[in-house]
Amino acid sequence: MAALKVTMEVGIDGVAVITIFNPPVNALAIPIIAGLKEKWTEATMRNDVKAIVLTGNGGRFSGGFDINVFQKVHATGDTSQMPDVSVNLVVNTMEDGKKPAVAAIEGLALGGGLELALGCHARIAAPRAQLGLPELSLGVMPGFGGTQRLPRLIGLSKAVELMMTSKPIMSEEGKMLGLIDAIVPSAELLKVSRQWALDIAERRKPWMRSLHKTDKIGSLSEAHEILKVAREQVKQTVKNMPQHLACIEVIEEGIIHGGYNGVLKEAKVFKDLLMSDTSKGLVHIFFSQRATSKVPNVTDIGLKPRTVKKVAVIGGGLMGSGIATALALSNTIVILKEINSEFLQKGMKAIEANVSGLVARKNLPQDKADKALSMVKGALDYSDFKDVDMVIEAVIENVPLKQKIFSEIEKVCPPHCILATNTSTIDLNIIGENTTSKDRIIGAHFFSPAHIMPLLEIVRTEKTSAQAILDLMAVGKAIKKVPVVVGNCTGFAVNRTFFPYSQGAHILVNLGVDVFRIDTQIASFGLPMGPFQLQDLTGYGVAVAVGKEFRSAFSDRTFKSPLIDLLIKSGRNGKNNGKGYYIYEKGSKPRPDFTVLPIIEESRRLANIMPGGKPISITDQEIVEMILFPVVNEACRVLDEGIVVRASDLDVTSVLGMSFPSYRGGIVFWADTVGAGHIYRSLKKWSELYGNFFKPSRFLEERATKGIPLSAPSTSSVSRSRM
Numbered sequence: 001m002a003a004l005k006v007t008m009e010v011g012i013d014g015v016a017v018i019t020i021f022n023p024p025v026n027a028l029a030i031p032i033i034a035g036l037k038e039k040w041t042e043a044t045m046r047n048d049v050k051a052i053v054l055t056g057n058g059g060r061f062s063g064g065f066d067i068n069v070f071q072k073v074h075a076t077g078d079t080s081q082m083p084d085v086s087v088n089l090v091v092n093t094m095e096d097g098k099k100p101a102v103a104a105i106e107g108l109a110l111g112g113g114l115e116l117a118l119g120c121h122a123r124i125a126a127p128r129a130q131l132g133l134p135e136l137s138l139g140v141m142p143g144f145g146g147t148q149r150l151p152r153l154i155g156l157s158k159a160v161e162l163m164m165t166s167k168p169i170m171s172e173e174g175k176m177l178g179l180i181d182a183i184v185p186s187a188e189l190l191k192v193s194r195q196w197a198l199d200i201a202e203r204r205k206p207w208m209r210s211l212h213k214t215d216k217i218g219s220l221s222e223a224h225e226i227l228k229v230a231r232e233q234v235k236q237t238v239k240n241m242p243q244h245l246a247c248i249e250v251i252e253e254g255i256i257h258g259g260y261n262g263v264l265k266e267a268k269v270f271k272d273l274l275m276s277d278t279s280k281g282l283v284h285i286f287f288s289q290r291a292t293s294k295v296p297n298v299t300d301i302g303l304k305p306r307t308v309k310k311v312a313v314i315g316g317g318l319m320g321s322g323i324a325t326a327l328a329l330s331n332t333i334v335i336l337k338e339i340n341s342e343f344l345q346k347g348m349k350a351i352e353a354n355v356s357g358l359v360a361r362k363n364l365p366q367d368k369a370d371k372a373l374s375m376v377k378g379a380l381d382y383s384d385f386k387d388v389d390m391v392i393e394a395v396i397e398n399v400p401l402k403q404k405i406f407s408e409i410e411k412v413c414p415p416h417c418i419l420a421t422n423t424s425t426i427d428l429n430i431i432g433e434n435t436t437s438k439d440r441i442i443g444a445h446f447f448s449p450a451h452i453m454p455l456l457e458i459v460r461t462e463k464t465s466a467q468a469i470l471d472l473m474a475v476g477k478a479i480k481k482v483p484v485v486v487g488n489c490t491g492f493a494v495n496r497t498f499f500p501y502s503q504g505a506h507i508l509v510n511l512g513v514d515v516f517r518i519d520t521q522i523a524s525f526g527l528p529m530g531p532f533q534l535q536d537l538t539g540y541g542v543a544v545a546v547g548k549e550f551r552s553a554f555s556d557r558t559f560k561s562p563l564i565d566l567l568i569k570s571g572r573n574g575k576n577n578g579k580g581y582y583i584y585e586k587g588s589k590p591r592p593d594f595t596v597l598p599i600i601e602e603s604r605r606l607a608n609i610m611p612g613g614k615p616i617s618i619t620d621q622e623i624v625e626m627i628l629f630p631v632v633n634e635a636c637r638v639l640d641e642g643i644v645v646r647a648s649d650l651d652v653t654s655v656l657g658m659s660f661p662s663y664r665g666g667i668v669f670w671a672d673t674v675g676a677g678h679i680y681r682s683l684k685k686w687s688e689l690y691g692n693f694f695k696p697s698r699f700l701e702e703r704a705t706k707g708i709p710l711s712a713p714s715t716s717s718v719s720r721s722r723m
């Protein structure tokens with residue numbers, strides 16, 4: 001806390017340099033805002049100050065308003081904790097103040113940080129500084145005047161794009177757009193900014209107030225057209241979230257009634273958005289994601305991650321080639337091993353296709369793509385394994401095959417080498433049964449497509465060493481994944497929690513509910529697609545293999561739907577062969593294939609679970625609940641068994657691994673908003689009607705009866721922890 005301060009130094013040149021100190025990102029905490037106001041007022045009044053430079057300590061200008069305050073507002077419901085920054089500080093004190101001010105930006109200026117810079121009269125940046133207004137990703141919108149000043153500086157169209165996507169740009173692009181006045185090397189940043197501020201004071205450079213600018217906005221009719229297109233895009237791409245349309249409306253207010261009125265409306269709408277469930281969910285996910293990097297007895301015992309330079313990936317199929325791509329993109333030397341040259345060639349081609357896909361979508365420059373491909377070498381034996389730092393096995397889910405591979409690699413790899421498996425379900429103790437290196441065995445569970453999906457589920461056994469876990473966490477971060485450390489069990493944290501998802505959907509279908517209605521309801525809840533479309537996408541083979549694992553591990557609560565076998569028998573295999581629940585045609589959205597209905601009828605006949613042989617009658621909300629409450633129930637068991645460090649880890653994994661809507665805060669956070677009591681009572685009722693699959697877990701029952709949130713830490717899970 002001692003480090004949190006705002007300082008002011010006045011040089012003999014008459015420039016006051018005001019510096020924000022709040023490591024690590026100079027977040028604008030309440031005392032920082034108060035400090036800025038105080039120092040600015042002092043600089044304005046002092047006769048020896050001609051101009052002001054605003055900067056951030058430690059190479060970062062500012063990461064924006066302190067998001068911890070949002071959490072306090074969410075917890076208390078009291079929005080008066082939000083200070084009046086946009087009018088009191090940015091308009092009255094800074095922009096309309098008597099002394100010109102220049103922002104000297106290094107590292108990053110995001111959210112409220114960039115908005116302070118927009119309130120200055122010029123902006124000088126170091127190379128490759130990140131500039132952005134990511135507030136929509138927290139369920140709010142820019143609240144220190146950004147909705148008004150950014151369009152006036154860079155034009156409406158680009159400003160809307162930056163706000164709607166929450167994506168930052170580099171200072172070089174900012175310079176081209178007119179957001180940045182000059183780019184200078186870091187070492188010269190303060191010197192140039194001081195001189196620039198003096199030049200404004202002495203009228204050698206324009207004293208520009210961005211809120212008063214109009215030249216970049218264009219005519220009213222052009223502005224209306226741009227905002228109309230933006231609204232249409234939002235309606236098509238953004239589901240169930242209010243902040244995008246609200247932000248466009250606030251921008252429009254400023255276009256029609258002037259920037260100052262826009263600022264006033266922004267302040268009001270900002271507070272409304274801050275109180276929305278969307279903001280609560282997204283802010284929760286922001287902090288939960290950061291919490292995953294703190295793992296007790298791993299990250300807090302003074303260990304340092306070792307360098308992992310060379311990694312061998314065994315298996316060049318969909319997962320192996322994706323993992324190899326992710327590693328190569330981050331400059332790791334990769335050995336891709338296959339059993340014959342045909343498979344190896346396929347794997348290498350898949351890596352090439354992954355990389356060129358990124359280039360085609362403009363996510364990767366060609367020179368980086370070439371560099372990545374040069375990092376990968378194919379192999380048909382273990383001769384290149386003698387100096388690898390890590391092996392990631394990614395072959396099919398076959399226990400004897402995996403066991404054989406692990407006993408082989410234990411012999412050929414150096415003693416420090418980490419032995420990882422990408423299995424999505426199989427218990428690690430079974431895979432490593434025939435080895436003596438149990439401390440080096442770890443799960444590196446990637447999600448498909450592995451070079452794109454952000455989650456890395458790291459699975460530890462009781463024997464895995466803290467060093468191996470830390471090393472894999474560091475590799476995960478280096479390849480831009482979010483690593484979450486979990487305990488060992490069938491399906492681990494993510495697939496285990498979500499196995500009831502497709503099971504619940506199959507029970508509903510066999511109870512007589514329409515497949516397409518189920519998919520529609522789940523998609524309108526906020527998942528990217530429903531369970532049947534997802535099954536089409538992953539292929540029915542996966543459903544069969546995974547179903548077998550879960551049935552043997554959790555026989556008391558699994559349902560074997562006859563439907564998948566019937567579909568396979570009738571020659572369907574989902575999107576793979578173009579025949580599934582949906583019809584897939586290039587260039588158009590999947591369309592329901594009604595010829596699947598007789599097969600579903602046959603499944604219902606065989607399953608014979610409809611009460612009285614008649615389809616059940618059910619509301620749309622009950623469809624969502626009968627699919628998601630069993631998922632919550634399994635999450636409760638995962639919590640009870642201590643498979644995750646904290647409940648919010650399941651929120652992060654559900655969002656990043658299963659695409660559960662982030663604005664609902666993740667599976668456990670969402671369950672707490674629904675209430676453990678309602679979930680428990682519903683499951684109890686359905687278990688009496690439809691069987692054990694719905695039976696509430698001990699943990700859920702206890703929480704519901706005692707009125708304790710599911711996310712509250714549990715004393716019993718500490719004692720049972722597998723972490």
Ligand SMILES: C[C@H](O)CC(=O)SCCNC(=O)CCNC(=O)[C@H](O)C(C)(C)COP(=O)(O)OP(=O)(O)OC[C@H]1O[C@@H](n2cnc3c(N)ncnc32)[C@H](O)[C@@H]1OP(=O)(O)O
Pocket residue numbers: 024025027028063064065066067068108110111112113115134135138141142143144146287290291
């Ligand atoms: C009114 C205004 O318009 C409203 C706003 O300004 S809302 C805030 C807008 N700003 C943002 O959304 C930026 C959020 N932050 C980030 O994206 C990233 O943290 C970053 C790009 C700044 C830095 O990333 P990186 O270097 O990977 O560090 P990261 O681990 O994320 O953050 C470091 C620490 O700073 C904290 N932090 C980052 N930004 C913060 C913020 N704006 N407020 C409070 N804490 C913040 C993180 O919680 C983390 O804390 P921890 O070490 O205790 O877990």
